[in-house]
Amino acid sequence: MPNLLLEIRDLHTYFKTKEGTVKAVNGVSLQMEENSILGLVGESGSGKTMTALSVLQLVPYPGKVVQGSIKYHGREMLTMSQEEMRHIRGMEISLIFQDASNALNPVIAIGKQVEEILREHTNVGRREARYQAIDLLQRMGIPDADDMLKRFPFQLSGGMAQRVMLAIGVALKPKLLLADEPTSSLDVTLQAEILQRLRELRRENGTSILLITHDLGVIAQMADAVAVMYGGMIVEYADTRSLFAKPLHPYTWGLFQALPRMDTDERVLKPIRGIPARMLDPVDQCPFLERCPKALNRCRTQGRPPLIEVEPGHKLACYNPMVYD
Ligand SMILES: Nc1ncnc2c1ncn2[C@@H]1O[C@H](COP(=O)(O)OP(=O)(O)OP(=O)(O)O)[C@@H](O)[C@H]1O
Numbered sequence: 001m002p003n004l005l006l007e008i009r010d011l012h013t014y015f016k017t018k019e020g021t022v023k024a025v026n027g028v029s030l031q032m033e034e035n036s037i038l039g040l041v042g043e044s045g046s047g048k049t050m051t052a053l054s055v056l057q058l059v060p061y062p063g064k065v066v067q068g069s070i071k072y073h074g075r076e077m078l079t080m081s082q083e084e085m086r087h088i089r090g091m092e093i094s095l096i097f098q099d100a101s102n103a104l105n106p107v108i109a110i111g112k113q114v115e116e117i118l119r120e121h122t123n124v125g126r127r128e129a130r131y132q133a134i135d136l137l138q139r140m141g142i143p144d145a146d147d148m149l150k151r152f153p154f155q156l157s158g159g160m161a162q163r164v165m166l167a168i169g170v171a172l173k174p175k176l177l178l179a180d181e182p183t184s185s186l187d188v189t190l191q192a193e194i195l196q197r198l199r200e201l202r203r204e205n206g207t208s209i210l211l212i213t214h215d216l217g218v219i220a221q222m223a224d225a226v227a228v229m230y231g232g233m234i235v236e237y238a239d240t241r242s243l244f245a246k247p248l249h250p251y252t253w254g255l256f257q258a259l260p261r262m263d264t265d266e267r268v269l270k271p272i273r274g275i276p277a278r279m280l281d282p283v284d285q286c287p288f289l290e291r292c293p294k295a296l297n298r299c300r301t302q303g304r305p306p307l308i309e310v311e312p313g314h315k316l317a318c319y320n321p322m323v324y325d
């Protein structure tokens, strides 16, 4: 059994609002091994970002983790002190977002931002930090790194800002990188380049990556395994090959149906019919029920299906999965 890096169990993260409780994360269970890339997919609003933010205790107010367990190397994180969390956030687990411009401090030059992180968490002096910062930026594909250090975030293009954020995210060689749509705002060439850097990071440092994306093409290229989220829960989990060959959950199956087909001129994503899952005060039943082409009466009466292993390494939360022969 490979070493477990992260183990999330029955995680619930809720937003109490005037209208009711938004169950953004509603019973997520997820495991990540060392030196692995796990893709996390699912439609907008299904709870992917809140799952990642829960891991680092960065859920925005009034959101709150109300139940569950998140273990990092076997240690419970939800009960850690601020001090321990700061250490983990600095040295062990880092987070990169889709929108780099929000993550960088607008009034501090790039060089200073990278150097400060290095100096805060490691024992390097000013010169060494500067040297390392240049090296990092170069490795992220920034040609004139010396010049870049002097610039402010507003002086960077989107692609450059994304590279800088990635450099900051990996500066301390984290064991785990939570990458939330790291390439979706970039053009195809830049996207390929950033994905290449992420692969190198894994190869050179053994960094595991939780890769959140809407893009199944990115998942196919990058991920060892995939977790599919719907309505605040994981509805399917499998290694990438099995999931693409044989999606068992009707929602996952629908995702693949919605992909543009290469053998026709159709390039537009077909949305899955029906309205998205109800996150506000959800009913205790399968969140996909109202849209599911395979729903049975049982799905209405038996409560939410638990996530169980239906084949070795393939987990599913569904009472009436797709059938293949
Ligand atoms: N401040 C808030 N108050 C109430 N509900 C919130 C708040 N922030 C997020 N939510 C809800 O939490 C749910 C999960 O949001 P989350 O951002 O995790 O989705 P996501 O899967 O990352 O979506 P996307 O693919 O669009 O990034 C959503 O239904 C959202 O409406």
Ligand SMILES: [Mg+2]
Residues within 6 Å of the ligand: 048, 049, 050, 180
């Ligand atoms: Mg998100």
